[in-house]
Amino acid sequence: MQFERLLSAGGPTAGHLERPSDLAVSEEIAKAEKRLKKLGRELKQLEKKHSKSTDEVVEQFKAGAEGEDYERWASMAERLAASESKLADLKEKEAGARPPAKIAWLQCVGSRDLNKCDNAYCSGVCCMYAIKEAVIAKEHSKDPLDTAIFYMDMRTHGKEFDDYYNRAQQGGVRFVRCRVHTITPVPDSDNLHICYVTDDGKLEKEEFDMVVLSVGLEAPASAAELADKLGFDLNQYKFAQTGSFAPVSTSCAGIYACGALQGPKDIPFSVMEASAAAGAAASRLAGARHSLVKEKVFPEERDVSAEALRIGVFVCNCGVNIGAVVRVPEVAEYAKTLPNVVYVQENLFSCSQDAIEQLIQVIKEQNLNRVVVASCSPRTHEPLFQETLRNSGLNKYLFEQVNIRDQCSWVHSNNPDAATVKAKDLVRMAVARGSLIEPLPVPSAPVTPSALVLGGGVAGMVSALNLGQQGFKVHLVEEKERLGGQALKLNKTWRGENISDFVSKLIDDVNGNENIDVHLNAKVKEASGFVGNFKTSISSNGGGDVLEVEHGAAILATGAHSIKPDEYLYGKNERVFRWHEIDKALETDLVRNASSAVFIQCVGSRQPDRTYCSKICCTFSVQKAVELKELNPDMDVYILYRDMRTYGEREDLYREARARGVIFVRYDLENKPVVKETDGGSLEVTVMDHVLGRPLTLKPDFITLATAIYTRGIEELGRMFKVSISKDNFFLEAHMKLRPVDFATDGVFVCGMAHYPKPIEESIAQALAAAARAANILSQKTVEVEPIVSVVDQEMCIGCGLCEICCPFGAIRLVKIEGTGYRAENISALCKGCGSCAAACPQKAIDMNHFRDSQIFASIQAGGAAA
Template sequence: MEKVGAVMVVGAGIGGCQAALDLAESGFKVYLVEKTTSIGGVMAQLDKTFPTNDCAICIVSPKLVEAGRHPNIEIKINSEIEKVSGKSGNFDIKINENSLYIDKEKCTGCGVCGQECPTEAIDVFNEGLSLNSAVSVKYPQAVPLVFCIKKDVCIGCGICRGVCKTQAIKYDLEDQKSNINVGSIILALGFEEFDPSINKYLGFGKYKNVVTSIQFERILSASGPYSGKVLRPSDGNVPKKVAFIQCVGSRDNKFGNEYCSSVCCMYTAKEAVIAKEHMESLEPTVFSMDIRAYGKDFDKYIERAQDEYGVRYIRSRVASIGENPHTNDLKISYEDEKGKIKEETFNMVVLAVGLNPPDDAKKIAEKFNIKLNEYGFLKTDPSSPVDTTKPGIFVCGACSSPKDIPETVIEASAAAGQVNTILSSTRNTLVSKKEYPKEKDVLDDPPRIGVFICHCGINIGGTVNVLEVVEYANTLPDVVLADRNLYTCSADTQSLIKEKIEENNINRVVVASCTPRTHEPLFQETIREAGLNRYLFQMTNIRDQCSWVHMKQPKKATEKAKDLVRMAVAKVRKAAPISEMPLEIIQSALVIGGGISGMSAALNFAKQGFDTYLIEKEAKLGGFARNINKTLEGIQVGKYIEDLIEEINDNKKIYVYLNSNIEKIDGYVGNFKTTIKIEKGIVEIEHGVIILATGADKYVPEEYLYNEDSRVITQVELEKILSSSLPEFKDKNSIAMIQCVGSRNEEHPYCSRICCSDAIKNAIEIKEIDPKKEVIIFYRDIRTYGFKEKYYRSAREKGVLFIRFDEEKPPEIVKNKKDLVIRLESPKLGEISVKCDLIVLSTGIVAPSEENLSLAKMLKVPLNEDDFFLEAHVKLRPVDFATEGIFLCGTTRGPSTISESIAQANSAVSRATTILSKDKLVVGGIVSRVDKDLCTGCKICVRICPFNAIVKDEEGYAHVHEALCKGCGLCGASCPEKAIEIKHFTSEQILSEIYALGGRQII
């Protein structure tokens, strides 16, 4: 059966969109099938994201717009799968596109139909907190921006059809059925939020001021039912005391699910922080059992919530909620850590609802002939975390297990990476190249500037008087149009900008909105589609630089916004078209690090047919994982590593260098040259991309008598003892484990993610060897997130004791003549002493600081304050570096499990494949330019360039290699003769901005 170079992605949340974009950029035709009327999923409903507090719609909207406009992605909304047949490489899928009763080809998204519709319906996007009309769009920034008639509430009055100027309304429009042939399938179905009305004691659905966490997200949102103001649904008043109740529907066999939903602790902390930012007088209180802040920078976020925002945490599971019928206030009954029953009154309660499997998971599983796990999620194997039980069908995101946005994005790219290994031979067989209109020649035309100013909901509009800024912009020289938009980054506004450019003969564009770091490429693409050179554009950041930093000074923020817009207009008046150049790509990869993630990455590249160079500093492949016998979920790590090594050795596309070290890395995306020191000398390798998989180290304890008393060991050492069945272990009848050794302290202020799982894994093993042995785990928080919770429950059922301690009062080990004694003041039990035969320290993961610093300098990539490598964006680019062509995976980016590291490896390869799958890349644009008439050949620029982009040519002048140049401007700032300028940042342009700030103008 012939393989097909197309892929279907079912579900168009952030996971589905990321998978679709990776595949489309890697040379495949993609069908993106979504059951609702627009893409974006739950992320589009969120107000902010943790731990950066980025506006959710602001960072996801460019992804949605990119997916919506990509020539190789065909979006099918309001659609469902009817039948699936075939096998890996060639599937036939029948889908039904449910009628919108509106012709989506004719609908312009103007919204007149919705404005005139007399019938109200529940607004599902706002989680029932508001109403919209019977003909509506899912949300204002929807992609595609097309309306839909809700036939179940439509009264058929015909008003909408009468006001629709494009005649898009078609009441009799029928469903459309189609057959699609694809080579592989990715399921990105998302999740369903738990319905808390099941637990009648919490009052949801009975008391109006008890809301779910997703409802509270909509309350916080600028585009939500209350325009971003924190108000009570019962009376519209501002609440003073708000309670957040954790684990609603999670870790609860009686009224919910056994598993942990993984995300609730962090989104609750975020909601409490953002609510406090919106309403300073608000007093947030969080009721929780454990605080599961296990991700990168999560613990720091919790500390900020407590220390800077005054979020109060109470360790308790709430028993019941009652209402005062006169005030609608809510009385919470709970048991504190000392066992006392307490009551406290709040004005509002937010239920942190857990993540259920998708409602249609069972139906989908039957149609695709795949299996579900015990909880109803799509079944995967820990050693292949995105593979379903049927070859050729992959999964990503929360439909396989509860997870947050970065993990979903990682799995989405990982699933795309797995598809690449199956369909690489069919790459570029079904794709079409994006065609742009001919670029307008406006170099000699007088400037005609269009200014588009963004409200960004209340992110900007809540502080800056946007209308006043628009009116001011209209008075500036050469401005022919100034306009404002609720969200300038949305798909409808992109279309509007193109229309305005054509209508007003605009040849320069200014956007005043949020950060150009994430949004400038989007707007540059939009004006390119309108026929303008992408560099006839200027973006100014009136969110970060005005509304955020001057939140309490709206008048000053508005004046500053005017200044910034005036400066942007002054600069864009001097803008000139800039050409870019095609760059040949070396279609091979370098993987640095031969642990599990490095080996997984190398194999994925090789299966796609790319030559891959695998560099390992040790004498063997395998990395630190060689010290692990098995994982909590049961991966037999030793066998898994040996199987990987055997597969690598058998693959002729992989070249392994052991006992090797990187000496030097030169080059740029698509054209790197790396010098490696091996046992026999020096080797130079040329390659197009780099994946960093150098791993991390285990913390070596200096506390708790480690290396002083042989009865104090680490979890890794205990695992070796247990796997070896050593006889001396038989007399160890009382075993204590101490958590967070080398983690969550001043030196290493983060959770090491794996320690709780390791302790529980070994504790269960001990109990299975001898149930009579006493095992006590001393902990701060048990962080068995996701399905790991069942092992925590199992350990308790087997008799493992768990005793909590506070950070300020950690356990002490006292060494008597014979005995080791742990002394502890427990919040619940008071002062206790435990005599131990063996003490096991759960040691954390630490970054190899010196090695990482050396590599960071060679690669010109950043480290975070904990010396782990820093990704480009923690949410949406978790395996990319900001430096093009370089990617990261595994514990080099921070603590992660083996299963997570495997997913990250395949994810990094998928991101790299978006480069290697092409013959050429376009580079250049904002780069340095040397005026040879002024250059004296002093070589200051050569010495100062951090990217080695400047050399002295044969004539003795400075020469810029445009593919290497990053446009940082160091050379231009350092040149004593002013012989170097940066395109798009010329002296004339910068002086124009400076003079504009002072109220002057360059002619």
């Protein structure tokens, strides 16, 4: 967190990086300058009050003269001189500062550690934090920067995390696998020596300008106080105790836990878990829905069509985020000279509650009918300002936002002149476009209060059951002859909970819920419609029966599968199993009487053709290794791995396996294990031992392969529901952090392993989250439809169909018009306003609401510093 302060000094693209000591000096300078300004103001007030100069009063006071405020006046003058002297010293020190040339990150400080602390668990998020910081630090540094991450296991197990890890390596970030022994100060320097032992046993000492500690995350003391007050249990690490099958439920019925209260986790999972907790709570409160809801009522919208243009411009300092670079008063004065601008105001923070209330008042008092705000990013603040316009009686689309933070103060942080000129330029362009924007009515459509859930595995059943318990009709579609999915092949969770019993009860609960219709041996034939109003054809019995269902939302929980590898003798020797086959094999004499077993990790994962981590494999193999040791303590059990990714409390299982004698042998991609069958029919595994530095030959009785997880057949579903698929062939959510279970297509959600490989507790949490998000739509009588959509002039249209071909959302189609032929027609509820159709149209027959050609051209023509 402290390093994030260094990165953010001057903005995220400042082009420089400071040492901690240099940042401290910069902050001291800022404080000293603030003190000087305050003292200067107070002294000027005294001079004005008494009509005397400070120098005159100080001389008189030293000579023994007395007068009103003289003693305080002289004291303030003395403090002013001292502050000026200190500021001069600090600026001299700042002038001699130099940016760091080498930075080291030390992983697992305060976690995965029982010697220095009691945090045996893995904090889960630190590896990605360190990689991100190292990458950004290299981007910030003007000069070449050496970044090194010292780690034990690189746990980049999240969706697309390994891709980021690989790009960091390609970008020059060094990864040093070791446990750092000591850090010592370099004599006569602010630098530090790091001592560590390399893989080949050599003691190395390396000098760094800066060392960043990836400190583990602990439960706050307030968690224990909260648990004691509410009566729910904590685990041994003082985090909220939850189970795999009820991942957001505490030990106290009706109290739910999410986010880091359960243990360290990243933003995507925390956000998803928050929705899951809301969904779990909603299932208990279904009978009370809407009973306490107060609908927000906006003032009647003012008709501005006959009014002369009256534009108000509000320029924001954003504290020092903008004001420290852009000369905001100058921009505000310039805005007063622009056509149709009748009011200009400078704000310290335009998004503050006071500023928002003042904006409403100004719009009313000045009778403004267009508003331009020059501030930060519209991605985060446009909805706030649009709602403010609605509260003032204006249509929310009579608003234009200029991003003078990202596009001016951040990218030109070292050039205030350029930043200020560009800010003026952007404001001028916004005013030109704002003069032509029009109010847009927001249409609404009725909602069909039922849901379609595709996939009858654990995730699909949990989603369907939660929605059914909330009182919504659900169609649950499963392509197999029974419910259960991949969970039918598993026995226990890593915590030891019985999966078979859970799945059996879940199936009974689903079948027993009167709101859920289960369709087995069924597939989706076709889907159409939009949020709140979908129509889907379900075929069953080999396509012989077709049922059309209407639904307001859809959840895709189609699951994933384990690959069948063509290596390590799989399919050629009956003693080589895939990971999910070992549970059944544990009941056979082959396994029960074995004297030696080998697990091989990352089979088909984390390699060029499938770069992602399958996430569940490490924990599963360690769990089964422990079970084998429980079955036969004398059995030799080996796990051949690349990085042991037992994140969170799974680290306890890893430690238990080592204590029981499970032997872990690390290999790399260039030296993968070799499996062969000897002349006598036995198995032989050869792997390069990184500790011994030579090949190690093992003769196991059986081998278990941690094969990669992949999806199949989702491309067609993606086409039908107009949703995206990642490069790794998993469903792609709208935003990894902000909308982790939503698709870009409104009303369609994702959960389970179709999204990305994950353990059962995470699939259940994501299923609850998807149900909560779907219920948010189904509980409404109507949904608003975005009016920024394409508009077709059918008189200009020639029916060529290019727009229909290029639309990624199926929101435009050709229809036959009697006496005219085929013409394009927009389906506004499906349109996302991307503009692809307008760009493709050779006749210019398609325009975009709120982004019409005339509006865009006006902005372009107003652009340029000389305009």
